[in-house]
Amino acid sequence: MxxxxxxxxxxxxxxxxxxxxxxxxxxxxxxxxxxxxxxxxxxxxxxxxxxxxxxxxxxxxxxxxxxxTLPPIHLTAGEASALTTALAAVDAATPYADAARSAAQKIEAAMAGPAAAAARELARRIVTLPRPGDSAIRTAVERALAEGTVLLLSYRDAAGHESDRAVEPAGLLAADGRWYLIAWCRTRRAGRGFRLDRITAAAPTGERAQPHDLAELLSGSAAAGAVRPTALGPLPVAIA
The missing domain is CATH 1.10.10.10 (Winged helix-like DNA-binding domain superfamily/Winged helix DNA-binding domain)
Incomplete structure (x- = not known):
């Protein structure tokens, strides 16, 4: 062995x-x-x-x-190749980038023979233009979402104005190649979207946040029609 x-x-x-x-x-x-x-x-x-x-x-x-930890998951060669390739395209500015990188390494290590060679060859054909990202900010956002805690943000808006906010995270939104933290802003007393690359500092507080419905916070905004990615939805059920 x-x-x-x-x-x-x-x-x-x-x-x-x-x-x-x-x-x-x-x-x-x-x-x-x-x-x-x-x-x-x-x-x-x-x-x-x-x-x-x-x-x-x-x-x-x-x-x-x-x-x-997860019990063993039996993937087909095609599924393993697809996951390895998708995870290989994750850049430093993407939420959970570190976990994606380690997951790709584990999938590749578990594969053997022609399937492993095919997955590596496919991954080598995928390239990205890296975007700058602050890993400390990304980690703080990930932690606040996972633990349901209040996050202190320093944020620079599109006009360059800076402000400090205490927010209660509800979820993440991907749109036009950008990632947004959707949260209840205590300062504005309303739902707000914070573009991750405009967050200049983020500090977890450990304070328990109130739960907020992501769809409700997006309601009435330009992202009201946002849907869950197909890959995260239920698989279709075959009817005999």
Whole structure:
């Protein structure tokens, strides 16, 4: 078993045992490698931000949070190629760019043979013109959306006027190659769209935000007709 396959197998072994920890010795015996090899593999998983952790004390070992990982997903060669190619086109200004990059690497690492070669060849044919993006701002926006917390923004509008806002994020809008944070603005007491490349600073507060309906905030605006991307919608059901 090569190392890539073993890393995936380690994750599944820990998932199967969760929440009970598994000792390094047991993992070494399971995969017929040394305990030092297992320790290196576990450190590699941690570096890749897989939610594995060491449990100290008697009866301890290593465990994983099964709620933070996905079970194996069986993709066709075409699906894997499409995902790898789409993720390869994500630039630094796109929300969740870091997660997209690591996901593409994991998909590529899991593929083998002609399918892997085809996916890599297709990805090499995709090029983008990079746009500037501040990773700290992007990370703050991602965190506020994921955790449902208030975000403090410094924003420069189209006329160049700067202002500071406390906003309650509701979602993201993609339009004409630009990304917008749609949020309830406490200063304006209304829904507003903030273009990500015009946000000059963003700081999470940890304060719980009120939930807001994205469609309701967009209602009456130029983006009122925005729809969920086809790829995120339900698959059509075949009727016999």
């Amino acid at each position: 090569n190392r890539t396959a073993r890393l995936y197998a380690l994750v599944e072994e820990l998932r199967a045992a969760a929440p009970r920890p598994v000792t390094v010795a047991a993992l070494a015996a399971r995969f017929e490698v040394s305990t030092r090899t297992v320790q290196r593999d576990l450190q590699a998983l941690m570096a890749a931000r897989i939610p594995v952790r060491a449990v100290p004390g008697r009866g301890g070992g290593w465990s994983i949070d099964p709620g933070m």
